[in-house]
Amino acid sequence: MSRRTWHECLSSTSENDIVSFIKENNVSTYRTEHFQVGKTITYRCTEYRKHPLCRFQLKSRESNNKFTLFRSESHDHSQRNDITRLKSPVRDIVRQMSDKGMTQTQIRKTVSYSRLKTRKNIISIDDLQKWCNQYLNCPSSDKLHDIFVPYYEAIDVDHIFICITARQLLSMCKYSSILAIDCTYKITWNELPLLVFGTSDFNRHFHPLGLCLISTDEAADTFKTLFRVLKSCVPLIIQQPYDITHVMADGAPGITSAMCELPNARRLMCWAHVIRKCREHRKLVLHKEKWLAIEKDIYNLQLVFNDHLFDKAARLMIMKWTADKDLDTFRKYFEDQWLLSLPFWYEGSANLIPSTNNDIESFNRKIKQMYTLRNKLSLSSFLQTAERMLYDWSLASISTPFAIQIEFNDDLAARAYKWLQKLDRIKVLRLGAASYVVPSSEPKMDTLLWVQYYHSISWNSYDEFIDWLNSARLLDFSRLTPPLFCSCKYGLKEYSCIHSLGLLMMSGHRKIPQQLGIRRGKGRPKKVKLALTKD
Structure with a gap:
């Protein structure tokens, strides 16, 4: 996510003016920070949970009995978030049933009887195996959103591995060799963990590839089985070789032990x-x-x-x-x-790869919030819910395709142009065909000395190394399209920064934003200045 742009909207010596303005904008307190110069309070829209696109915020700064208010973005209530409560027609039906004298127990029995008719009751290993066998065959290429089970093991409750996915989801593997893994719990009555796996694009958006219902997340065999299934199944879907180069996960020892199945992959830690x-x-x-x-x-x-x-x-x-x-x-x-x-x-x-597992953990939270409603489900209920989940994810992957490049926003372009104007171009050094070194905003040494340390690796202390690290930025333009590598904090974490975009402008590969400026007014300029002026 790009950095916010703040604009001053009010300045006053009276706190009442600030309070009244805040009430008019329908915001609530988000963060309070205390600094030596004063206190800063950040406010956000009171309906930010209902409307996820609303990024409106206010920031109040108090310093020397003076209050200054800044604003960022604007209210956007065009999209309402999905809710977990019953839909209005269903609530009306339940209300009518209650008005006609039906008790709560009778309503529950009616729902339970209806579920027995529409859902397959899975109470034994044989029932679970029959369900898996129904989805064992991979659908044809024209049925992208149909789920299937590429592999399963169902011996007893302590030995279960059921991988469920769809063709459309696995097709994302042609764009990325990164695999992110995480487990979530309290999903079924049987206390079976749910393993979710996926990948991320250059916009740092998580794309699920499928899920596995497993008996344990501690054994290395669980993850070895997952790796073997992906290596055998994915090439058949994408019609090209599939090699996993990076595995992002938490510190689970089972994943570390299972990396022997992927000898050329690097096990990343969140x-x-x-x-x-x-x-x-x-x-x-x-x-x-x-x-x-x-x-x-x-x-x-x-x-x-x-x-x-x-x-x-x-x-x-x-x-x-x-x-x-x-x-x-x-x-x-x-x-x-x-x-x-x-x-x-x-x-x-791992450059241009997320350094955390936060995206998949947030995805697991949505599973409980939107699908299981934070309830432990029976196995039959969960499998039906899993079908709906995978179908929704498969459709969403078409509306939100995998980003193989990024677009620089206008705010970043304006800041990059401002940085380029202040840049001393003599200090920009070229290391190779597509590598450059530019000075940072607070350099402790010039770029020539920085390059010498970079090649010699001859620092005497850790503090000396940090001073070197923060004195310049290394950029690599070997990729033809953004994202481009930059060693600054935003380049490493967000894949876009003022340095890479500024150098693209300097080399003519990116259009410089045209300043609006001020047009010349009417009349001719004064030929004689005032005799008496006041500074």
Whole structure:
């Protein structure tokens, strides 16, 4: 998501003026922040849950008894979010039944009897196997949205693996070799976890590929089976080879052990889980000031943009922590867990790939919110719900196609042009056929020295490395279309930044936005200035 643009809309010395303006705009408090210069309160639309496209926000700043109000975006209530309550016609029918004297128990029995007629009751392993056999054959190419079961194992409740997908969903694999995996729980009465797998496009949107009903998410055999199913099934759908190069997941040891099935793939670790686990171990550091310094070091290390730099920076950071005996316990934990066992959580471990699993975890939340309604379902009810889920996902993949390139928005273009005007073009260095180095906004060294350190990798301390890292940005234009690689924070995480777009403008590959400017007024300019002027 791009950064917000704020415009000043009101300034006053009276807090009542700010309060009245806020009430008129139908907003509620979103975030309160305290700074040395004063307090900042951010407000958002009170109906943001009902209308997901509404990004309207207000921001109030208090400083020296002066109040300034800024606004961003505008109210957009064109699309209403899906609700989980019963539809109006159904509620009316239930209300009429209640008015005619039917009790709550009678209504429930009526619903249960209707479900027995419309749903297949699955109470045994044989029933489950019969259901899987009905969907075992892959549909023809003209039935893109029909679900099928490419593989299943149903021996007992402790040995279940049922993979369910659709042709349209698996067709997304032709655009991406990334596989994201996550499990969600409390789905069925049988306490069977639900494994959801998918991939992400260049707009960082998650595209589900299918789901698996499994008996356990701790055994490596579960994930080995998933990898084997995808390697055998996907090439038949997309009519081309399919090689998984990256697997994004949390710290589940079963996934780590199963990576032997994908010898050429890199097992990525979700950055959000890493920093969350580190914060859970902050009690190993007694002093708060030292913990804040450690957290800052970890955040800086996560922004390293290639493997060689990460290895060097990690050694320098551990060397820095070793000098303080109070950090020994946390240092050993961090080194064992996040440098030896699961080291690929930094941005450079996989460029132009999301560094977190947040998108699939948010997707799992929608499954419970929109489909299971946060209830544990019987197996027959869940399988019917799974059919509806996969059908909806398959249709949505057509209306929201896989993004194989990105488009720069107008706000970013304006900021890139502003950055280009301030750029000293003499300091822009060309490293190769498509690689450039540009100075950052707060450089600690010039770009020529930056390049020398980049090739020699000869920093003496971790702080010296961080100063080097923040002094310039490395860009790679080897891709013909955006996204383009940039080593700045926004380039690594959002795949678009002012540096890449600004250099495209400088080289003539991107049109420079035309400034509106001010037209010349009527009459001729004054030939003689006023004799007395006041500054």
